[in-house]
Structures are given as structure tokens and as C-alpha cells.
Amino acid sequence: MFRILTINPGSTSTKLSIFEDERMVKMQNFSHSPDELGRFQRILDQLEFREKIVRQFVEETGYSLSSFSAFVSRGGLLDPIPGGVYLVDDLMIETLKSAKNGEHASNLGVIIAHRFSAETGVPAYVVDPVVVDEMEDFARVSGHPNYQRKSIFHALNQKAVAKEVARMVNKRYEEMNLVVAHMGGGISIAAHRKGRVIDVNNALDGDGPFTPERSGTLPLTQLVDLCFSGKFTYEEMKKRIVGNGGLVAYLGTSDAREVVRRIKQGDEWAKRVYRAMAYQIAKWIGKMAAVLKGEVDFIVLTGGLAHEKEFLVPWITERVSFIAPVLVFPGSNEEKALALSALRVLRGEEKPKNYSEESRRWRERYDSYLDGILR
Numbered sequence: 205m206f207r208i209l210t211i212n213p214g215s216t217s218t219k220l221s222i223f224e225d226e227r228m229v230k231m232q233n234f235s236h237s238p239d240e241l242g243r244f245q246r247i248l249d250q251l252e253f254r255e256k257i258v259r260q261f262v263e264e265t266g267y268s269l270s271s272f273s274a275f276v277s278r279g280g281l282l283d284p285i286p287g288g289v290y291l292v293d294d295l296m297i298e299t300l301k302s303a304k305n306g307e308h309a310s311n312l313g314v315i316i317a318h319r320f321s322a323e324t325g326v327p328a329y330v331v332d333p334v335v336v337d338e339m340e341d342f343a344r345v346s347g348h349p350n351y352q353r354k355s356i357f358h359a360l361n362q363k364a365v366a367k368e369v370a371r372m373v374n375k376r377y378e379e380m381n382l383v384v385a386h387m388g389g390g391i392s393i394a395a396h397r398k399g400r401v402i403d404v405n406n407a408l409d410g411d412g413p414f415t416p417e418r419s420g421t422l423p424l425t426q427l428v429d430l431c432f433s434g435k436f437t438y439e440e441m442k443k444r445i446v447g448n449g450g451l452v453a454y455l456g457t458s459d460a461r462e463v464v465r466r467i468k469q470g471d472e473w474a475k476r477v478y479r480a481m482a483y484q485i486a487k488w489i490g491k492m493a494a495v496l497k498g499e500v501d502f503i504v505l506t507g508g509l510a511h512e513k514e515f516l517v518p519w520i521t522e523r524v525s526f527i528a529p530v531l532v533f534p535g536s537n538e539e540k541a542l543a544l545s546a547l548r549v550l551r552g553e554e555k556p557k558n559y560s561e562e563s564r565r566w567r568e569r570y571d572s573y574l575d576g577i578l579r
């Protein structure tokens with residue numbers, strides 16, 4: 205029997221679980237209030253706080269860290285790599301500690317898993333980090349040679365749900381074309397072609413539909429004007445894009461349940477904003493259907509917002525169901541996806557990838573793309 209600890213830190217939560225083979229024996233979602241996290245200036249400063257939670261969670265089960273077969277975490281803002289399972293290595297930790305690709309709560313999970321591994325000799329893995337990049341070169345072209353589109357998205361849940369759909373219809377993921385919309389605090393909408401995510405909005409950097417807490421794509425010239433108006437600092441402008449954008453900016457809440465409550469009480473403004481979010485999501489699904497040349501087996505809605513079946517899901521569905529059947533997988537399948545990936549490696553069914561090698565290979569391909577673009 206293999207015992208696996210999954211570590212999944214999000215912007216407002218730390219989700220932990222323990223699996224024994226395929227069986228989940230414990231799962232807990234620790235929510236962190238803005239007050240609790242507000243005392244930390246940088247995400248990296250939360251490391252000890254989050255690590256303590258993980259240690260306590262394990263201690264309460266009565267297991268020792270050395271009784272585990274693997275520690276596995278959702279990866280963070282590493283250098284771009286293809287999807288898969290990766291052995292955590294020193295280069296990964298260096299990349300995340302330097303935050304050279306930015307800060308994200310998922311950076312912490314990898315560092316914690318690596319610490320546990322150093323302490324016990326048990327291997328640590330990362331699965332489908334947010335930087336998974338399988339984009340076609342076409343999709344990287346932004347409209348100006350100085351700017352390249354990037355692939356940053358909910359790779360772990362997107363791939364887990366896509367594989368679940370394939371299983372459901374007795375096909376392999378590599379045989380299917382899907383448009384998957386992960387709709388959480390951030391929203392990513394991706395074209396999966398035969399097992400590769402060939403295009404997706406950058407869910408973290410102001411690209412895509414607006415979301416509960418992010419602005420998505422904004423009118424560029426207005427944004428530039430505001431940046432140079434002298435009214436806002438760099439940090440304030442960034443916060444308008446991620447954190448205080450979207451529903452938070454329009455309605456003062458990121459909670460879809462609160463928005464639904466207001467709509468039911470007759471709040472027409474809340475209804476208009478929420479409907480606009482559904483409209484933008486539908487437009488991005490349409491874009492990804494065009495990427496797949498209309499050859500779409502299913503459209504898949506997932507993430508926390510996919511629970512909201514009274515307004516949001518029907519509003520999206522009415523605009524996109526002409527493309528392909530719409531499937532709804534509320535919430536996320538991340539814990540199971542992490543554990544099953546580690547299990548495949550532990551059983552010798554899959555070989556973990558090497559981060560240093562894959563990121564170097566990606567960089568070489570990217571450099572040759574850039575040579576073409578900047579020529």
C-alpha cells in the first residue's frame with residue numbers, strides 16, 4: 205500500500221489530503237481569511253504559517269512523515285514545461301524562492317513538499333503546475349513582437365477533468381478535442397487538442413474573461429492612460445487586475461452565492477454584471493472552438509462557479525451549446541489528480557519528468573520561436 209500526502213495551497217485556502225492507494229482517507233480544506241493572510245507582505249512570507257498547518261494536519265492523523273510513500277503538490281510559477289509529473293529538484297526550489305516568474309500560493313506547496321522530502325528521504329513530486337505550456341507558436345503571437353502570450357492556467361484541474369471526460373466516453377484523452385473552462389476565483393478557458401492544451405488565456409495576467417476577482421482583458425489604451433495619470437501606484441494598478449478586479453470591482457464581493465442572493469432580491473445591476481461575466485466566458489469558449497476549427501467533442505465547465513446552476517451555467521450554455529454538448533463538473537478534482545499521478549509513478553506505470561531537462565528543452569524551442577518573431 206502506498207500512502208500519499210497531497211499539498212495544494214490556493215490564494216485563500218490550503219487543501220490537504222491523504223490517500224492510501226486510490227482511497228482518500230482524509231481531506232481538509234483550511235480557509236484563510238484576508239486578515240489571517242494580510243499580515244504577510246509577500247506570499248513567500250506565508251511559508252512557515254502554511255507549513256505548520258500541513259504538519260499539524262499530518263500529526264492529527266497519527267502518521268509520521270516518514271510513513272508516507274510520496275509528497276505531492278500542485279506546482280507553482282516555475283519555468284514553462286509540458287504537463288505531467290515532475291520530481292521536485294533543487295532548481296525548482298531555486299526558481300520558486302527567487303520568485304523570478306512571480307508569486308503564487310502554489311509555489312509554497314512545492315517548497316513544503318521538498319522540505320519534507322529532505323527530512324525523510326521520501327520523494328516529492330509536482331503535477332501539472334500552473335505554468336504548463338503546450339501552446340502552439342501561433343498562439344504565442346500577441347500583436348506586437350515585444351510581447352508574447354503566455355500559458356498560465358489551472359492546468360491540474362483542466363487536465364484532470366478532461367481525462368475524466370475521456371474515461372466517461374471510453375476514449376483516451378489523446379483522442380479528444382475539448383474546450384474546458386475552469387471557473388474559480390480566476391478563470392482559464394483552454395483548447396485541448398488530442399491531449400495537449402494548444403491555446404489558453406493567461407488566467408493570472410489580465411487576459412481572458414473577467415472573473416470573481418480579476419479584470420481579465422481590459423481596453424488597452426484606457427489602461428495605459430490610467431497608468432500614467434499619476435493617480436495609482438504600480439501595486440495598485442496590478443491589484444486592479446488581480447485581486448480587486450471583476451465582480452469585486454463591480455459589486456464588492458467575489459462570492460457568486462452573494463451575487464445570486466442579490467439577483468433574487470431584484471438587484472438589476474448585480475444581474476447585469478453577472479450576466480456580462482457569463483457572456484465573456486461564452487465568448488472565450490467560442491474563441492477556443494475556433495482554435496479547434498469547430499471540431500469540439502465537448503465543452504466542459506468546471507471550478508467553483510460551475511456549482512452555480514441557477515444563472516451562470518444556463519447563461520453560458522445558451523450561447524455555446526450550438527458548438528458541442530456542455531458537461532458540468534463542479535468544483536475541482538485536484539486532490540485526486542495529485543494522488544493518482546503520484547501513485548502511477550510509485551507503481552512504475554509512469555516515469556517522472558525531469559524539470560531541468562524539460563524546462564531547458566522548452567527554452568530552446570521558445571528561443572527559436574523568438575528568433576523568428578524578433579528577426
Ligand SMILES: Nc1ncnc2c1ncn2[C@@H]1O[C@H](COP(=O)(O)OP(=O)(O)OP(=O)(O)O)[C@@H](O)[C@H]1O
Nearest residue numbers: 214388389390416458459460461507508509511512
Ligand atoms: N456551491 C457554490 N455555489 C455557487 N458558487 C460557488 C459555490 N462554491 C463556490 N462558488 C463560487 O466559486 C468561486 C470560487 O471558486 P473556487 O473555489 O474554484 O476558486 P479558488 O479555488 O479560490 O480559485 P481558483 O479556482 O481560481 O484556483 C467563488 O465565486 C465562489 O463564490
Ligand SMILES: CCCC(=O)O
Nearest residue numbers: 356357358390407408
Ligand atoms: C492561474 C491559475 C491559478 C489561479 O487562478 O490562481
